[in-house]
Amino acid sequence: MEAAKPALIRETFAVGPLQCNCTIIGDPLTKKAIVVDPGGDHELILQRLDALGLKVVSIIHTHAHLDHFLASGEMKKRTGASLHLHQDDQFLWDNLEMQCKLFGVPYKPVPSPDQWLRDDEALACGCGVALHTPGHTPGSMSFWFPQAKLLIAGDTLFRRGIGRTDLWGGDYGAIERSIRQRLYTLDEDATVVTGHGPETRLGDEMRENPFIRA
Incomplete structure (x- = not known):
């Protein structure tokens, strides 16, 4: 019999002034990791990576609102990891400084994304797939990890809620x-x-989400 694969390493914690959920996903064999939505507190994210014994190779974003990127530039500078975003959110990424000014958040320059995420694209470490889930923004992405039965939904789906669609490019x-x-x-x-x-359970949202049910 083929031995079962060891479980993915996963840690989620809130970061930044708007308390965005940042998630570290690590391969237990290669010790390579991806970081999803580093919305601030880069030192905390780096400390958690060190504590888990992981090396980040890819920084991926569910979308390009300011609260999901604030530590991306510093993370790339400190680790050399590549930045990833769906191209339909480029207009938001190009206006990150404007977003910060509107919300009164200090702006730190962030380099352009290194690669554009595509629908059904395999993620680094071979542990998950990117899903294009527009609506909150045109380029909103979710990330599905079937082995772990884990869905990172960004601001598309919340516990008994959905992402707002009254911001730039939103579409109910x-x-x-x-x-x-x-x-x-x-x-x-x-x-x-x-x-x-x-966090929530997908089946619970399918049956109980007051906005969109299955």
Whole structure:
């Protein structure tokens, strides 16, 4: 019999002035990791990577709102990891300074993304796949890790809520399609890491989310 693969390393914690959920996903064999949405507190993220014995190779973003990128530049500078974003959010990335000014958050320059994320693209470390789930923003992405039954949904899906669609490029029809057709077709037992706030279970949202049910 083939030996079972060891479980992925996963740690999620809130960072930055708007308490974005940042997630570290690590391969237990290679010790390589991806960091999702480093929204601030780069020293804390680096400390957690060191404590877990992981080396970050890829920094991926669910979307390009300011609260999901604030530590990205410093993380890239300190680790050499590549930055990834869906191209449909380039206009938001190009206006990060404006976003920071609107919300009264100090701006630190961030380099352009190194690579554009694509729908159904395999993620670094071979442990997950990127899903294009537009609606909150045109380039919003979710990240699915089938081995771990883990869905990182960014600001697309929350515990008993959905992402707002009244910001730049938001589209309610698109977010409804993304949730129904992409997220609600995944494993009901999956844990959902949201962009802010508590985790939830996908099956619970399918049945109990007051905004969009399966």
